[in-house]
Amino acid sequence: MNNKERIARYKEKVNDVLQKMVYELFKSQPENYIEWMIQYLEQLKNNSSMTQHLNTAVEYNLSSDQDDNEEIEELPLPPKNSKAFRSSVSAEVFGIHNKKENFIPRVIPKTEEQKQQILEKLMKVFMFQALGQHEQEIVVNAMEEKHFTKDDWVINQGEDGAELYIVFSGELDCFRRMKPTDEEPKFLKQYKSGDMFGELSLLYNSPRAASIQAKVDSVLFALDRSTFNNIVKDATMKKRQQYEEVLSKVELLQSMDAYEKTQICDGLKEHSYLEGQVIIQEGEEGDKFYMVAEGSLAAFKDNNGQQEEVLRYQTGDYFGELALIHKMPRQATIKAETDCVVVYLDSNSFLRLLGPVEDILRRNADTYKKFLSN
Numbered sequence: 320m321n322n323k324e325r326i327a328r329y330k331e332k333v334n335d336v337l338q339k340m341v342y343e344l345f346k347s348q349p350e351n352y353i354e355w356m357i358q359y360l361e362q363l364k365n366n367s368s369m370t371q372h373l374n375t376a377v378e379y380n381l382s383s384d385q386d387d388n389e390e391i392e393e394l395p396l397p398p399k400n401s402k403a404f405r406s407s408v409s410a411e412v413f414g415i416h417n418k419k420e421n422f423i424p425r426v427i428p429k430t431e432e433q434k435q436q437i438l439e440k441l442m443k444v445f446m447f448q449a450l451g452q453h454e455q456e457i458v459v460n461a462m463e464e465k466h467f468t469k470d471d472w473v474i475n476q477g478e479d480g481a482e483l484y485i486v487f488s489g490e491l492d493c494f495r496r497m498k499p500t501d502e503e504p505k506f507l508k509q510y511k512s513g514d515m516f517g518e519l520s521l522l523y524n525s526p527r528a529a530s531i532q533a534k535v536d537s538v539l540f541a542l543d544r545s546t547f548n549n550i551v552k553d554a555t556m557k558k559r560q561q562y563e564e565v566l567s568k569v570e571l572l573q574s575m576d577a578y579e580k581t582q583i584c585d586g587l588k589e590h591s592y593l594e595g596q597v598i599i600q601e602g603e604e605g606d607k608f609y610m611v612a613e614g615s616l617a618a619f620k621d622n623n624g625q626q627e628e629v630l631r632y633q634t635g636d637y638f639g640e641l642a643l644i645h646k647m648p649r650q651a652t653i654k655a656e657t658d659c660v661v662v663y664l665d666s667n668s669f670l671r672l673l674g675p676v677e678d679i680l681r682r683n684a685d686t687y688k689k690f691l692s693n
């Protein structure tokens with residue numbers, strides 16, 4: 320690492336601490352914000368080294384597992400002000416500390432065919448879907464094709480991370496040592512063509528949280544830290560922070576681990592409705608799954624031309640799953656009772672991301688049986 324890179328890395332680390340502090344500050348909105356910041360930084364200092372803080376912050380972000388938490392010292396925060404904080408803390412509030420370096424994107428020569436192949440995979444990864452054409456081009460140019468043979472380790476838990484990967488072909492396994500004392504790492508998941516991994520250390524500036532090994536010969540596209548930071552990081556962090564709170568209220572997702580929830584955050588889209596507006600129409604085809612972020616809604620079923628109210632929804636409730644699980648038309652009309660905000664996943668993302676709670680969804684769907692049998 321040369322001096323320039325060292326300074327850039329240092330700035331990034333400082334920025335990380337400041338970003339987290341400002342985010343928490345805006346969430347709490349204390350009267351005496353100077354005192355609050357002093358307390359925050361003192362607690363951080365008492366929490367031993369900065370490295371430990373960064374690791375803790377990532378673990379804190381990742382792990383909802385009880386056993387894990389016993390190992391992990393969470394970052395104690397100053398008392399929260401009761402004022403609710405709903406809207407997101409945008410990256411812009413970090414001002415000067417968040418200013419980008421003079422960014423000169425790397426360009427790795429490629430054929431038009433290669434560029435097209437990368438773009439196709441890129442557009443399937445949530446993080447990159449909202450990019451404009453110019454930004455897409457920068458990312459595609461910066462990506463580097465890398466070949467791994469069966470059993471090669473692409474990422475080792477605990478090491479520094481310099482790039483994220485999108486799988487072009489092959490299969491890879493992800494393992495994680497849940498506690499430092501664990502002899503055997505736990506198998507977490509498999510990656511296939513179109514999947515992305517290795518984003519966490521770039522997002523949180525932390526050591527690799529898991530290890531990834533090629534199960535068969537595999538081809539990956541690697542995106543470097545600098546391009547990621549300049550093009551994709553802010554929007555992703557913003558989205559994760561914005562929806563973390565919404566998802567924490569959805570009881571359905573409580574059994575999912577924190578990493579799975581971040582994946583859901585990345586895939587969410589948001590829509591606001593005014594009082595009286597219809598979100599779902601009974602009998603129509605359905606391709607979305609909804610969660611209520613704000614407001615209240617009601618479900619109605621048609622009974623000989625009369626609209627009969629059958630259920631009510633509040634913040635944290637969900638609807639629209641039946642059509643996606645059972646591939647059947649919408650079984651009820653859902654209307655906004657107040658102005659409301661919903662977040663939703665499209666059917667593919669729903670099926671892919673909510674696999675871990677499918678049993679709960681099916682079990683809960685029994686509640687509707689009395690309405691469905693009508």
Ligand SMILES: Nc1ncnc2c1ncn2[C@@H]1O[C@@H]2COP(=O)(O)O[C@H]2[C@H]1O
Binds near residue numbers: 507517518519529
């Ligand atoms: N449950 C999990 N916890 C942490 N990382 C995970 C998990 N599942 C998949 N991963 C991926 O494993 C990657 C290891 O490198 P990173 O920490 O940079 O980013 C990590 C994620 O992309």
